[in-house]
Amino acid sequence: MxxxxxxxxxxxxxxxxxxxxxxxxxxxxxxRLLKSYxxxxxxxxxxxxxxxxNTITNFFMPFGVAPNFLINGKDYCLPLVTEESSVVxxxxxxxxxxxxxxxxxxxxISTIKTGHVHFLWHGKEKELxxxxxEKIKPLFFSQTEHLTKNMVARGGGIVDVLLVDxxxxxxxxxxxxxxxxxxDSMGANFINSLLEEFIRIFLAEAEKSLDLIPxxxxxxxxxxxxxxxxxxxxxxxxxPVSYLPHDKNISSAQFAAKFLKAIRIAEIEPYRAVxxxxxxxxxxxxxxxxxxNDFRAIEAGVHAFAAKTGTYSSLSHAEINDDNFxxxxxxxxxxxxxxxxxTLHPMAKFSLxxxxxxxxxxxxxxxxxxGVSQNFSAIRxxxxxxxxxxxxxxxxxxxxxxxxxxxxEKEKIIALFxxxxxxxxxxxxxxxxxxxxxxx
Amino acid sequence: MxxxxxxxxxxxxxxxxxxxxxxxxxxxxxxRLLKSYxxxxxxxxxxxxxxxxNTITNFFMPFGVAPNFLINGKDYCLPLVTEESSVVxxxxxxxxxxxxxxxxxxxxISTIKTGHVHFLWHGKEKELxxxxxEKIKPLFFSQTEHLTKNMVARGGGIVDVLLVDxxxxxxxxxxxxxxxxxxDSMGANFINSLLEEFIRIFLAEAEKSLDLIPxxxxxxxxxxxxxxxxxxxxxxxxxPVSYLPHDKNISSAQFAAKFLKAIRIAEIEPYRAVxxxxxxxxxxxxxxxxxxNDFRAIEAGVHAFAAKTGTYSSLSHAEINDDNFxxxxxxxxxxxxxxxxxTLHPMAKFSLxxxxxxxxxxxxxxxxxxGVSQNFSAIRxxxxxxxxxxxxxxxxxxxxxxxxxxxxEKEKIIALFxxxxxxxxxxxxxxxxxxxxxxx
Numbered sequence: 001m002x003x004x005x006x007x008x009x010x011x012x013x014x015x016x017x018x019x020x021x022x023x024x025x026x027x028x029x030x031x032r033l034l035k036s037y038x039x040x041x042x043x044x045x046x047x048x049x050x051x052x053x054n055t056i057t058n059f060f061m062p063f064g065v066a067p068n069f070l071i072n073g074k075d076y077c078l079p080l081v082t083e084e085s086s087v088v089x090x091x092x093x094x095x096x097x098x099x100x101x102x103x104x105x106x107x108x109i110s111t112i113k114t115g116h117v118h119f120l121w122h123g124k125e126k127e128l129x130x131x132x133x134e135k136i137k138p139l140f141f142s143q144t145e146h147l148t149k150n151m152v153a154r155g156g157g158i159v160d161v162l163l164v165d166x167x168x169x170x171x172x173x174x175x176x177x178x179x180x181x182x183x184d185s186m187g188a189n190f191i192n193s194l195l196e197e198f199i200r201i202f203l204a205e206a207e208k209s210l211d212l213i214p215x216x217x218x219x220x221x222x223x224x225x226x227x228x229x230x231x232x233x234x235x236x237x238x239x240p241v242s243y244l245p246h247d248k249n250i251s252s253a254q255f256a257a258k259f260l261k262a263i264r265i266a267e268i269e270p271y272r273a274v275x276x277x278x279x280x281x282x283x284x285x286x287x288x289x290x291x292x293n294d295f296r297a298i299e300a301g302v303h304a305f306a307a308k309t310g311t312y313s314s315l316s317h318a319e320i321n322d323d324n325f326x327x328x329x330x331x332x333x334x335x336x337x338x339x340x341x342x343t344l345h346p347m348a349k350f351s352l353x354x355x356x357x358x359x360x361x362x363x364x365x366x367x368x369x370x371g372v373s374q375n376f377s378a379i380r381x382x383x384x385x386x387x388x389x390x391x392x393x394x395x396x397x398x399x400x401x402x403x404x405x406x407x408x409e410k411e412k413i414i415a416l417f418x419x420x421x422x423x424x425x426x427x428x429x430x431x432x433x434x435x436x437x438x439x440x
Numbered sequence: 441m442x443x444x445x446x447x448x449x450x451x452x453x454x455x456x457x458x459x460x461x462x463x464x465x466x467x468x469x470x471x472r473l474l475k476s477y478x479x480x481x482x483x484x485x486x487x488x489x490x491x492x493x494n495t496i497t498n499f500f501m502p503f504g505v506a507p508n509f510l511i512n513g514k515d516y517c518l519p520l521v522t523e524e525s526s527v528v529x530x531x532x533x534x535x536x537x538x539x540x541x542x543x544x545x546x547x548x549i550s551t552i553k554t555g556h557v558h559f560l561w562h563g564k565e566k567e568l569x570x571x572x573x574e575k576i577k578p579l580f581f582s583q584t585e586h587l588t589k590n591m592v593a594r595g596g597g598i599v600d601v602l603l604v605d606x607x608x609x610x611x612x613x614x615x616x617x618x619x620x621x622x623x624d625s626m627g628a629n630f631i632n633s634l635l636e637e638f639i640r641i642f643l644a645e646a647e648k649s650l651d652l653i654p655x656x657x658x659x660x661x662x663x664x665x666x667x668x669x670x671x672x673x674x675x676x677x678x679x680p681v682s683y684l685p686h687d688k689n690i691s692s693a694q695f696a697a698k699f700l701k702a703i704r705i706a707e708i709e710p711y712r713a714v715x716x717x718x719x720x721x722x723x724x725x726x727x728x729x730x731x732x733n734d735f736r737a738i739e740a741g742v743h744a745f746a747a748k749t750g751t752y753s754s755l756s757h758a759e760i761n762d763d764n765f766x767x768x769x770x771x772x773x774x775x776x777x778x779x780x781x782x783t784l785h786p787m788a789k790f791s792l793x794x795x796x797x798x799x800x801x802x803x804x805x806x807x808x809x810x811g812v813s814q815n816f817s818a819i820r821x822x823x824x825x826x827x828x829x830x831x832x833x834x835x836x837x838x839x840x841x842x843x844x845x846x847x848x849e850k851e852k853i854i855a856l857f858x859x860x861x862x863x864x865x866x867x868x869x870x871x872x873x874x875x876x877x878x879x880x
Contacts, residue, residue, distance in 0.1 A: 002507070002515050002517070003507075003508055003515070003539065004507050004508065007507050007508075007532070008529065008532065015505070018507075019505055019507075019517055019794070022517070023517055023793075023794050023796075024793060024794065025793070030790065030793075033786060033787075033790060034790075036479065036480065036481060036484070037479070037503075037786075037787065039476065039477070039500070040476065040480065041476060044476070047841055048500050048502055049502070050837055050838070050841060051502045051523055051525060051838070052502045052504050052520075052522055052523065052524065052525050052526075052527065052528050052834075053504055053525070053526075053528040053529040053532070053834070054504040054505050054506065054520075054528045054529075054532065055502045055503060055504045056503060056504065056505055057503045057787070058500040058501065058502065058503055059500070059501040059502075059503045059521040059729065059730065059787050060479070060488050060498040060499070060500065060501075060785075060787065061498065061499045061500075061501055061729075062488055062489070062491045062492045062495045062498065062499075063477075063495060063496060063497045063498055063499045064492050064493055064494040064495045064496065065455070065459055065494050065496055066494065067442070067443075067444050067447050067458075067459075068443055068444065068447075075442050075443070077442070077459055077462070077463055080492075080494075081499040082492055083491055083492065083729075083732070083734075083781055083785070084492065084734060084736075085491060085492050085493070086492075086493075087492065088492050088493040088494050089448065089493040089494075092447070092448065092493070092494065099443065114711060116709075116711060116712065118702075118705050118709075118712065120701065147863060149865075150864075150865045166708070166709065169708040169709070170701075170704055170705070170708055173705065173708075175709075189832070189835055189863075189864075192826075193832075193863065196826045199826075220698060220701050220702055220705060220822075220823060221702060221705075221822035221823055221826075222822075222826065223712070223715060223822060224715065225711040225712065225714060225715050226714045226715045226718045227710060227711045227713075227714035227715070227752075258660060261560065261610075261660050262558075262660055262661055264610055265558050265610070265613065265660060265661075268606070268609040268610055268613075269556075269558075269606065269609070269615075270667060270744060271554060271556060271665040271667045272556065272558065272663070272665065273667075273744075274665060274666045274667035274740045274741060274744045275663060275664065275665050275666045275667070275740070277740055278666045278736050278737055278739075278740035281736045281739065281740065282736055285735075285736055289499065289501075289523075290499065292523070294523075294524060295725075295735075296524075296718050296721045296722055296725055296739075297718055299718075299721065299736075299739040299740075299743065300714045300715070300717055300718035300721065300739075300743060301714060303739065303740060303743030303744060303746075303747070304710060304713075304714045304743060304746075304747065304752045306744075307743070307744065307747030307752050308752075310750040310751070311750070312667075312744045312747050312748075339864065340838075341523055341838075343842065344838055344841060344842050345500075345523070346473060346477075347473075347477065347497070347499050347500065350470065350473060350474075353463075353464060353465070353470075354459070354463050354464065356463075382660075382661035382662075382663060383660060383661055386632075386636045386639075386661075386662065392629070392633075394492075394493070395629055397490055398490070398491070398780075398781075398784055401487055401490060401784060402783065402784050423587060423629075423630075423633060424590075424629075424779065425589075425590045
């Protein structure tokens with residue numbers, strides 16, 4: 001066992017050295033590789049190194065852009081960080097299509113975030129607990145002003161603190177359920193700091209009020225929730241049915257009918273809903289990452305929201321009213337445009353500049369449109385040519401890169417697979433045959 | 441409106457030029473920034489540029505490592521790509537802790553993936569459809585051998601194809617539900633290519649068999665599912681209760697009891713479950729990205745799995761039997777160690793080398809352990825010191841970087857906040873005061 005104590009206290013060079021000498025077959029080559037991914041400016045690299053612990057280098061994620069997005073009447077070029085081929089192309093295609101049909105229309109429905117103090121209390125007279133809570137409730141506001149002052153000045157703060165009885169689920173289980181408005185910051189640190197302060201206040205007051213609350217309060221934990229159904233944005237795109245895509249194989253009306261069926265299937269079949277929503281998140285996450293937000297938080301909240309009825313279902317919906325096609329989605333997005341990495345990561349900062357320095361509400365509306373655009377393109381492909389045609393084109397390029405093909409070789413092979421499925425083995429075979437044919 | 445046609449056909453320089461001249465206030469500065477993030481080797485940069493469309497630069501994600509992971513008796517140093525502070529530290533701490541208590545024990549439960557052809561059929565005699573399906577079913581295997589040959593040689597291929605009646609949910613809605621074993625590849629292209637071939641076979645046979653199947657089959661789409669409850673891995677960690685953490689504030693037995701309560705709360709309260717599982721995904725995704733896998737696919741499948749009972753719930757569980765503490769988790773992970781970016785992205789390739797070139801099953805077991813380790817550390821913090829203590833230490837460093845603090849200034853401010861909550865405003869104030877104090 002290659003154990004080490006105090007690894008995190010080593011400097012970066014020593015960390016790299018330990019890793020490559022213990023785990024890599026060719027340490028010199030590995031060292032060159034890791035270093036080749038460092039930023040050429042030492043100060044910039046140091047900044048990146050300090051974002052997290054035990055860093056040894058950077059992982060490059062492709063940074064692409066999708067122009068022609070018309071959202072609420074304003075045009076955008078979206079910064080997209082994704083490693084998956086076809087996503088940027090699909091979004092760009094949908095953006096262009098909808099920009100000629102009025103664009104995307106987004107509106108913020110609500111921006112409330114939630115956190116809890118989870119605790120146990122085994123008293124039998126529940127009124128004692130609720131009376132005690134009502135008595136001390138103002139203190140959660142007054143005794144935390146040093147933490148909320150700045151947020152209040154920006155228009156946010158603690159919205160409410162409630163006592164929730166969950167003892168029917170688990171003996172003695174109650175919550176302080178607190179709601180917050182965190183304005184342009186994602187608010188995780190703000191909320192968690194407040195919740196820990198609530199714990200301190202709650203316990204101190206209970207200690208002082210043994211006449212009011214004789215049974216002991218046992219705190220389990222205080223933590224924000226990434227389930228944010230009340231931090232919600234809606235986006236829709238709408239046009240006359242006759243303006244929908246059509247070609248020699250499918251009329252606009254047939255396209256509309258088939259599109260609605262595809263959505264309906266994602267609404268009723270969880271196996272399909274998961275992939276349908278995964279596609280939406282291809283678009284959403286690409287912007288979440290580009291702007292320095294936390295995609296795990298967004299993912300968890302979104303998928304739980306998709307399961308809120310008890311059956312995991314589609315986030316997006318479609319309908320036809322009076323020959324008008326309407327495609328829409330509600331999605332919970334708790335985002336920040338200040339704090340965290342948003343202004344600290346130079347490329348996240350760049351992304352926000354590219355988007356015109358939006359506030360958090362505007363970013364919610366932009367990202368919802370990104371999700372809708374991806375979903376429209378995915379369904380469009382699925383119900384017409386199939387998903388593989390576009391995907392395989394990029395896949396082909398990746399295989400050719402893997403094989404070390406030259407530009408000329410790439411061109412030839414791409415022409416060869418113009419109307420064929422480029423399975424990995426078929427491409428390798430074609431490439432090898434071409435190579436052999438080229439030999440003297 | 442800044443519209444553009446043919447943007448994707450521009451070369452990278454022209455793309456960059458269009459973006460910065462149309463959207464950025466200081467195009468020259470932006471150009472320098474974007475270029476500073478390019479890889480110094482043009483060929484390597486070209487490889488990264490071609491992973492997706494419309495690339496203009498790279499987004500750096502910190503690449504850290506967590507040593508001291510003991511998984512199934514073998515030691516690992518995990519490659520972790522994450523932008524969130526505390527994640528790598530939390531995992532390293534748990535790894536060290538469990539390495540002295542037998543480590544993590546993972547086992548693959550199943551590795552089956554699923555895809556569907558979704559179609560409509562409005563015939564009244566359902567037996568006609570099932571008879572027709574049974575008759576042509578062998579063709580789905582025999583007529584796709586050109587696509588499955590290599591996978592079969594590796595021990596995988598099509599497992600089964602079933603006809604599923606979903607017409608009770610939507611009139612005329614049926615599925616071909618196909619299951620696959622894709623060995624060491626994630627299998628998305630393999631499965632999607634096969635499903636599109638199934639559509640071709642299905643329609644061609646229906647055309648030829650109007651006596652058997654008089655009503656028209658209307659294909660809506662063919663697509664793999666990212667819901668993979670049958671591609672499942674279990675990981676657990678176990679030790680005597682007395683070996684659990686303890687200090688002057690909490691005994692091992694109290695720790696165990698409180699830990700179980702924290703897990704129980706995540707099992708019954710969706711607001712908590714979402715954040716609990718989000719933490720697990722902090723660990724999971726860090727490895728998923730590092731190894732070139734698709735985190736949106738993993739996220740979607742995992743969260744839908746967490747909602748499978750109808751109530752969104754904790755992925756992990758804990759119990760005490762005969763004074764033995766057991767902490768375990770089942771998680772669906774459809775991963776690849778060949779194909780896609782896994783071997784194409786130089787840093788993904790490095791990650792797999794660092795892990796000893798695992799096959800897909802081994803990678804499932806490693807990543808499950810990563811999730812369990814993160815979850816253990818998160819709950820440990822939550823039920824003892826609170827989550828903010830560790831988080832805020834890293835947060836403080838980020839704020840200081842944002843303020844452009846020197847190493848000396850950082851040291852002084854860190855000492856100042858040793859026992860205080862470093863709220864953003866408090867740090868800014870302290871920093872400014874220090875600066876003023878330093879002026880002559």
